[in-house]
Amino acid sequence: MTANPGTPPTPSVADRVRHLTPGDTVTACGFLGETPVLVLAEGGILFASTDERRVAAHPGGVILCAACDGSRLLTGGDDGRVVETTADGTAREVFSGKAWIDTVALGPAGARAWSAGKTVHADTGKIEPGKGAPKTFAAPSTPGGLAFAPKGVRLAVSHYGGVTLWFPNAATKPDVLDWKGSHLPVTWSPDGRFVVTAMHEPQLHGWRVADGANMRMSGYPGRVRSMSWTATGNGLATGGATALIVWPFAAKDGPMGREPAIFAAGSSRIAAVACHPTTEIAAIGFEDGLILLIRLSDGAEILVRPPGAGPVSALAWAGKGAAKGAAKGAGNASTLLYGTEDGAAGILTL
Amino acid sequence: MPASSPICPRFLEAPMSDKVPVTVLTGYLGAGKTTLLNRILSEPHGQKFAVIVNEFGEIGIDNDLVVGADEEVFEMNNGCICCTVRGDLIRVIDGLLRRKGRFDAILIETTGLADPAPVAQTFFVDDIVSAKTRLDAVVTVADAKWLSARLKDAPEAKNQIAFADVVLLNKTDLVSPDELAEVEARIRGLNPYATLHLTQRCAIPLDRVLGRGAFDLDRILTLEPGFLEAEEEHAHGEGCGCDHDHAHDHGEGCGCKNGQDHGQDHGHDQDHGHDHAHGEGCGCKHDHAHHHEHGKDCGCSERDEAGRIIHRHGGLKHIHDEEIDSVALELEAPLDPEKFFPWIQNLVAVDGPSILRSKGILSFKDDPDRFVFQGVHMILDGTHQRPWNDGERRTSRLVFIGRKLDRAKIESGFSACVAA
Ligand SMILES: [Zn+2]
Ligand SMILES: [Zn+2]
Ligand SMILES: [Zn+2]
Ligand SMILES: [Zn+2]
Ligand SMILES: [Zn+2]
Numbered sequence: 001m002t003a004n005p006g007t008p009p010t011p012s013v014a015d016r017v018r019h020l021t022p023g024d025t026v027t028a029c030g031f032l033g034e035t036p037v038l039v040l041a042e043g044g045i046l047f048a049s050t051d052e053r054r055v056a057a058h059p060g061g062v063i064l065c066a067a068c069d070g071s072r073l074l075t076g077g078d079d080g081r082v083v084e085t086t087a088d089g090t091a092r093e094v095f096s097g098k099a100w101i102d103t104v105a106l107g108p109a110g111a112r113a114w115s116a117g118k119t120v121h122a123d124t125g126k127i128e129p130g131k132g133a134p135k136t137f138a139a140p141s142t143p144g145g146l147a148f149a150p151k152g153v154r155l156a157v158s159h160y161g162g163v164t165l166w167f168p169n170a171a172t173k174p175d176v177l178d179w180k181g182s183h184l185p186v187t188w189s190p191d192g193r194f195v196v197t198a199m200h201e202p203q204l205h206g207w208r209v210a211d212g213a214n215m216r217m218s219g220y221p222g223r224v225r226s227m228s229w230t231a232t233g234n235g236l237a238t239g240g241a242t243a244l245i246v247w248p249f250a251a252k253d254g255p256m257g258r259e260p261a262i263f264a265a266g267s268s269r270i271a272a273v274a275c276h277p278t279t280e281i282a283a284i285g286f287e288d289g290l291i292l293l294i295r296l297s298d299g300a301e302i303l304v305r306p307p308g309a310g311p312v313s314a315l316a317w318a319g320k321g322a323a324k325g326a327a328k329g330a331g332n333a334s335t336l337l338y339g340t341e342d343g344a345a346g347i348l349t350l
Numbered sequence: 351m352p353a354s355s356p357i358c359p360r361f362l363e364a365p366m367s368d369k370v371p372v373t374v375l376t377g378y379l380g381a382g383k384t385t386l387l388n389r390i391l392s393e394p395h396g397q398k399f400a401v402i403v404n405e406f407g408e409i410g411i412d413n414d415l416v417v418g419a420d421e422e423v424f425e426m427n428n429g430c431i432c433c434t435v436r437g438d439l440i441r442v443i444d445g446l447l448r449r450k451g452r453f454d455a456i457l458i459e460t461t462g463l464a465d466p467a468p469v470a471q472t473f474f475v476d477d478i479v480s481a482k483t484r485l486d487a488v489v490t491v492a493d494a495k496w497l498s499a500r501l502k503d504a505p506e507a508k509n510q511i512a513f514a515d516v517v518l519l520n521k522t523d524l525v526s527p528d529e530l531a532e533v534e535a536r537i538r539g540l541n542p543y544a545t546l547h548l549t550q551r552c553a554i555p556l557d558r559v560l561g562r563g564a565f566d567l568d569r570i571l572t573l574e575p576g577f578l579e580a581e582e583e584h585a586h587g588e589g590c591g592c593d594h595d596h597a598h599d600h601g602e603g604c605g606c607k608n609g610q611d612h613g614q615d616h617g618h619d620q621d622h623g624h625d626h627a628h629g630e631g632c633g634c635k636h637d638h639a640h641h642h643e644h645g646k647d648c649g650c651s652e653r654d655e656a657g658r659i660i661h662r663h664g665g666l667k668h669i670h671d672e673e674i675d676s677v678a679l680e681l682e683a684p685l686d687p688e689k690f691f692p693w694i695q696n697l698v699a700v701d702g703p704s705i706l707r708s709k710g711i712l713s714f715k716d717d718p719d720r721f722v723f724q725g726v727h728m729i730l731d732g733t734h735q736r737p738w739n740d741g742e743r744r745t746s747r748l749v750f751i752g753r754k755l756d757r758a759k760i761e762s763g764f765s766a767c768v769a770a
Contacts, residue, residue, distance in 0.1 A: 025448065041448045062448045078417075078445055100417070100445060117420065141422050142438060160424050160437060181427035182437050200437070200476070201427055222477045 010292070012303040017346040020048050026339020029314040030068025032087035036337045036347050037073060038314070039066045045073065045085055048337075048347065057083045057091045065114075069106045070319065072125075074114070076101025082114045082121075095121060095134065105155065107148025113155050113168070115143040120157050122168035135168040144184035144200075150192050158183035158197045163207065165195070177207040179214060185225065190233035194254055198224035202240060204247070206254055215256050217247055221269065226315075228275040228282065230296060235261070237282045237296075239270035244284050244294055263299045266290055268307075274315035274336070283336050285312020291338055310342030369484040370447070372456045373560055374469050376510045377491035378500055379462035382520040386491055386552040386559070387459055391416075395556050400446050400453040402439065404461045415453055417442055421461060423468045426475070432703040432727040434468040440476050447482055455560070456483065463506050466490075466513040467706065470726045473565070487562035490514035490544075491552065495524045498533050501540075501671075511537055512674045512706050512751050514544045515564035522548045531667060535660070538668035541751055542676055543709075567733050570709055570722045674706070676751045679764050684715035685746050686769035693763050694723075694730065702728030705752040712746045713738070715769035 025041035038046040043058035057063070061079030068074070073085040074094070082095040082104060095101075099116040106112055110125030120143060121134040141160040148155055149165075157164045160182050165175040182200035189196070196206040196217075203218035204227070224240035234250040243265040247255040264284065272285035280296040283304065291305040291312055318335040339345040377383045390399060400415040424437040439458065446456065458469060466488050473485040490510045497519070500507035511517060517537055522530055530548075537546055545562075547554055563569040659670040690712065698705060708725040710732075723732030738744050748764060 025450065027448070041450070062445065064445050064448070078449075100442075102441060102445075141424075142420065142441065144437075144441075160422065179427075180425070180429075182424045182435075199427070200424070200435070200440070202477075225478075 010301050010303045013293075013348060013350070014303055014305055016350070017305065017348045020046070020052075020339075020345040020347065022046050022339060022343055022345050024343055025310075025341050026314045026343065026345050027063050028066035028068070028316075029337045029339050029345075030066075030073060030316045031070060031318045031335075031337070032068070032073060032085070033071070034318075035087060036318075036335070037068070037085075038337070038339050038345055039063055039073070039075060043077065043079075045075070045091070046345075047089060048345070053089060055085060055089055055091050057085055064100060064102060065104045067104045067106045068316070072106060072112075074104045074106055074112055076104045076114050076116075080116065082112075084112070094123075103143055103146045105146035105148055107153060107155070108151060109153065111148055111153050111155075111168075113146050113148065115139070115146060115157070118142050120146065120155070120166070122153075122155055122166075124169075137164075137166050137168070137174070139164065144182065145186035145197065147186045147188050147195075149188050150190055156186045156188060156195050158186035163195055163197060165209070175212075177209075177212055179205050179207075181205075184223075185227065187227050187229070187236070189236070189249055190229050194249055196227065196236060198227060198238075198240075204236075204238065208254065213253065213256075215254050217255060217260070220245070226271065226273045228273045230275045230282065231278050231280050235296070237273045237275050237284075239273045239284070242266050242269055242286075244270060244273065244282060246282075246296065261296070263294045263296070264292055264301050266292070271311040272313060272315040272338075274317055276317050277319045283315050283317065283338075285315050285338060285340075287311040289340055289342075289344070291315070293336075304336065304348055305338065305346065309340045309344035311340060312338060313341045314339040314345075369482060370454070370456055371486040371561065372458060372473065372483050373486050373562075374458045374460065374466060374488045375491065376460045376464060376466050376488060376514070377462065377518075378493065378496065378504070378507055378510075381462075381491045381493040381496070382518070382549075382552045383459060383462075383491045385520075386489075386518065387457065389552060390457060390556060390560070393556060395560070397455050397560070398453045400449070400456050402442055402446075402456065402458045404459055404464075415446075415449070417446065419458075421464060423465075430702070430728065432467070433471070433729070435472040435475055436468050439469065439472050440479055443479050443483060455486075463504075465506060465509050467509075467726055470513070470565075471729055474726060474729045474731055485565040486560070487515040487564035488513055489516045489518065489559050491518045491520055492533075492537070494519050494522045494530055494533050494548075498529070498536060501536055508540060508671065508674055509706065511540045511544070514541060515562055516559055517541070517544045517546045518549050518552060518554060518559070519546060520549050520552055523550045532669075535667040535669040536671070539670045540674050542668065543749060543751065565724065567722050567724065567731070567735060570711060570724060570735075673753050674751070675755055675757075676749060677755050677757050677760055678750075679748045679761055681746045681764065681768060683768040684713050684717075684744075685767045687714045687717070687721075689769075690714070690767040693767050697760065697763060698725060698728045698730060701752070701755075704754055705750055707752075708748070708750045710746070710748040711735075712748075713744045 022038050022040055026038050027041050028039040030037055036048045041062055043061045043063055045055045045057050047053040057075050058077035058079050061077040063075050063077050065076045076082050078100045080097045081093055082101055083091050084094050085091045097116050101114050101116050104114045112125045113122040118139050120137045120139055123134040139157050139159045143157050143159050145158040153169050155166045157166055162178040183197035186197045194206050195209055196204055198204055202220035202222050206215040220240040222240050224238050226239040228237050230237055235246040235248055237246045244263040246261040248258050266286045268286045268288040270284050271287045274283045282294045285291045288307040289309050290307045293302040315338050334350040336348040375383050402417050402419045404421055419438045419442050422437040423434050426433045473480055710723050712721040718737045719734040720736055720738055722735040723730055
């Protein structure tokens with residue numbers, strides 16, 4: 001993002017960032033109430049309000065996955081444990097087993113889910129000893145992602161060969177959305193009409209839930225690891241390329257036959273994307289550490305952070321939970337939190 | 351590199367030295383894989399390993415860097431049966447890499463029945479895995495006593511030998527000298543490019559197994575079949591600690607009958623076969639000095655009672671397999687990249703399922719650099735390696751190991767790539 005002669009320099013808000021020192025790789029981030037929290041690889045959670053506090057959620061373990069909905073942070077580790085951390089700094093064990101916890105998800109009305117090996121667990125989120133044991137479902141292969149539907153308790157489980165839509169609280173037979181290949185992260189559109197996965201191949205695959213119609217979104221140079229729905233819910237903003245790719249989902253058949261909008265080419269690939277919860281702005285973090293804000297109406301760019309300190313590995317707006325979650329929560333919506341693989345982190349308040 | 355190149359320069363993104371080396375251990379159940387694994391984990395060699403074991407494996411060491419994996423082999427969605435990856439490895443390696451600084455290298459143990467190709471292809475195909483790790487070598491542990499039988503009844507056993515960079519032929523004390531010579535010859539016939547070590551209880555210095563750089567494009571030098579190789583990196587027997595020599599591979603005339611006492615009482619100045627230059631009285635009719643197109647039809651054949659083709663080059667017997675063979679080609683004239691890349695792309699696209707591994711060092715017209723590549727089935731990876739050195743023999747060499755390879759077709763296709 002060096003300013004070339006003749007082009008105005010990108011406006012910067014970098015001087016408004018409050019820098020944090022997590023001292024570890026940041027795996028994910030989010031807000032618990034007003035408090036920014038960073039999920040650290042080596043098992044800790046950093047509460048980054050003005051007085052910093054650390055919670056050892058997975059002592060001796062490594063956190064592999066996280067989901068945050070604004071009031072709860074659910075983490076899964078290579079210690080085989082699922083831990084729920086709340087705004088008061090309490091970390092409670094939800095589950096403990098032998099296998100790594102590969103994926104976690106939070107849903108409406110307190111629902112939680114996680115997977116270890118091929119087994120998917122889901123519960124109501126009420127911690128009452130001896131009550132409400134998690135329901136389980138055996139996926140056809142180890143799940144690559146979990147996502148709750150925006151309404152009702154229905155869980156999308158992505159795996160090799162497609163996605164299974166499972167009702168943990170009903171005896172109904174799960175619906176299967178087929179598509180050959182390995183499906184990793186999965187997301188529901190905020191209106192519940194579409195389910196989209198990022199595949200092992202550098203492409204996305206989507207289904208219209210009503211009839212299972214397929215849509216393939218390809219053209220990426222690398223695997224897509226980050227997806228985020230825009231504020232209106234009409235666009236899916238994605239990383240994986242050196243430019244931000246936003247697929248249009250407003251139409252009845254989603255992006256079928258339509259071109260994506262493309263913004264802000266950088267010099268490395270986009271590793272993390274988080275859309276603002278109420279205005280059409282996306283925060284994008286690149287593999288070289290650069291972070292930009294993009295106004296989706298006209299593509300205007302604002303610099304948040306210059307390159308450095310490894311790939312951007314976590315991005316979240318207050319009011320939107322963690323970068324990888326999508327549920328709305330509390331918090332000040334003009335606050336952006338980020339973290340990088342090499343342990344840089346900061347909070348931008350607009 | 352021309353725009354038509356099928357070869358992906360992705361591996362150039364990070365220097366090789368920054369990537370975590372990965373060794374893949376294959377071998378039939380009971381061959382001694384677990385013994386080797388336990389030795390690697392328990393002996394001081396200055397490296398800390400994270401180990402990915404298959405869930406049926408038994409490993410005697412409790413270590414939080416030992417992770418179970420379930421060998422989920424996934425077809426990629428190009429509809430091709432040979433284009434497979436290990437989905438579980440992508441996930442497990444991604445998880446392990448979060449334990450920064452806790453290990454220097456990764457070891458992957460596969461089940462006895464596993465095909466090594468999906469494991470290797472995972473390191474070529476997955477951009478996240480390949481950005482942070484590199485495949486070092488495929489090491490196959492075989493049991494001298496049972497391998498001959500397995501080669502007859504289990505295609506996986508053949509695959510594992512044909513795919514290997516290093517073969518440990520274990521339990522050599524449990525077979526007679528004749529049986530040992532037979533099984534060695536079978537291994538050499540399946541894969542003349544692997545380094546073969548004879549061991550008992552996997553007793554071998556670990557640097558013979560680890561840090562081989564066999565998939566390293568900067569070290570793609572092992573195009574010489576094992577039976578043409580001159581003395582390898584170290585002078586054998588002189589304190590090297592191996593209980594046999596690897597480079598020369600014993601045969602008639604080496605004086606050591608079955609490798610058992612080897613290294614102690616054979617003198618390395620004696621003629622061992624490794625110093626013989628092919629063609630100089632070796633009895634073959636054609637020129638052997640370099641890369642004669644050796645194979646089932648090479649003309650210097652005899653057959654055993656079972657009708658199998660047997661070669662004795664410099665005393666190193668090898669038995670050609672009916673199914674798996676290797677094709678080695680060499681051209682002196684510089685190649686035209688506009689012809690070569692489309693040809694190799696089409697060759698692996700069509701015959702990829704039967705090509706297990708390929709390697710090449712190429713000399714292109716008007717190009718000061720050596721181009722090197724390697725492949726597994728249909729997946730190729732290559733780069734301009736370095737300028738050709740003064741005085742270096744500037745030729746293009748290719749090696750394929752695979753099933754029922756059409757030597758004549760490959761040869762004529764390659765010959766047509768010579769620049770006008
Ligand atoms: Zn294939
Ligand atoms: Zn010897
Ligand atoms: Zn010959
Ligand atoms: Zn031969
Ligand atoms: Zn010869």
